[in-house]
Amino acid sequence: MKYIFTVHSPITFLMCISIVRHEKLLLNDVIIITSDYKLPIQVGKVVSGFAEQNKSLFKKIKSVNAVKSFDKYVYQITEGDDFTAFIDIMHNYQKLLVTNKRCKLFHFFEEGTDSYMKPLHLEDFTRTAISSSFRDYKFKSLANEIIRCLRGFTSQVHSLPYHSQSYQYNLLRKYYSLSNYCFPGVLETQKTKISPNFSNEEITILCADYRLNESILLIDETYPDVYLIDDIEYKNIVLATLHKLNYRHDNCVFIKLRPSSREQNSRLVRLLKDLSIHFEILPSEIVAEGLFLSSKNLKVIGFVSSLLFYASIFGHQSYSLLYLLKDRPKSRFDSINGFNELVQQL
Missing domain, CATH: 3.40.50 (Rossmann fold)
Structure with missing residues (x-):
């Protein structure tokens, strides 16, 4: 068999x-x-x-x-x-x-x-x-x-x-x-x-030897483009979230891009540059779930990415920008089971 x-x-x-x-x-x-x-x-x-x-x-x-x-x-x-x-x-x-x-x-x-x-x-x-x-x-x-x-x-x-x-x-x-x-x-x-059943050596491979303890991780997503979230509101909710998580301008936040995305065509990267927020883009070979296994006390921010779920399941804190939208659009994501339990509101 x-x-x-x-x-x-x-x-x-x-x-x-x-x-x-x-x-x-x-x-x-x-x-x-x-x-x-x-x-x-x-x-x-x-x-x-x-x-x-x-x-x-x-x-x-x-x-x-x-x-x-x-x-x-x-x-x-x-x-x-x-x-x-x-x-x-x-x-x-x-x-x-x-x-x-x-x-x-x-x-x-x-x-x-x-x-x-x-x-x-x-x-x-x-x-x-x-x-x-x-x-x-x-x-x-x-x-x-x-x-x-x-x-x-x-x-x-x-x-x-x-x-x-x-x-x-x-x-x-x-x-x-x-x-x-x-x-x-x-x-x-x-x-x-x-x-997850991986050895320490395998986790090191998955996370490319990155360990982001006590860090803030932003997830690049298509949600704001698909549901027409304008730049002003996008900037405001990112800033509000970082402020509530005690972000200081001398800190560095990390960005996990989508597999098909590049720095030059990432809307999130462009907006963070406009806001003068210091950031580092994680290497594409990093498996985010491996990063969650290798790191401690991450704060992960996104809209509806499944990475918000897995960060929470693997012991980190997840926050959704959805809750700060003025007029939250109705979508198929409203039927996600466990979203309110696994992903926090600010």
Whole structure:
């Protein structure tokens, strides 16, 4: 029996390693499928994702029937053995993984904010088709359906719910999490709470030997851009928060940029420069969760980033700028379970 994990981010990597060690799985049987993410620590057999292996035009044409090609891909990485899948989300390739005839069981593990959200709308269950309304018969929607059909996706596969809580009724299924707030609709008896399981040497690798004791960390996010928070209000709430946390201008605050962001295009960096706040941008290779494990008494500031959750879970103090907005916009983030308990108001 093989054990396949899908990993695409630092938190899914942390969960994967911790589950492997919690369940005492043999490393020779562990297969980690990565998706545009380089693992900082090698564990088990690491393979690049199906989409990454088929990026070239020639390979895209060769694998036009994605379902058949994906089954061949799974057969190759498992050497034809049966397997148990551990997945973070139920996206297209995860759907193909769990419906493979060799998959005997699949489990979920948390992957960020989505794992803490309560499904309130129909779109929460159909995330892979979120751009289409339920009764939209426009050309684009029809074209997407035809393309899916040509690529081998049956209506049964396509109709599998996106939301992980839809699959809890198989009582053998486990939901691995770092806190009790995760997977809010799932029975407590199905949840397996785990703790990060890393050696001191591994933590040093994850945090790039940074230890920010008694420091302030600001999280760069897309929230203020998506919900049109203007510069003046953004500056005011950052200043108010730093003031309440006893920030002095001779102090240095630290910034964790998004993976796709750079200093020159970060709005947060620009605003801090305007405010003459002394800051240091953390190296991109730092895994924030590793930093939380290596540091003591951090104060972490953001809007709705999952890093606010993990900082709190790992023993630090988290503060959300949301609470200082004059007109807080309604968003899907309002359904985050445990947000008020884990993230503090000022």
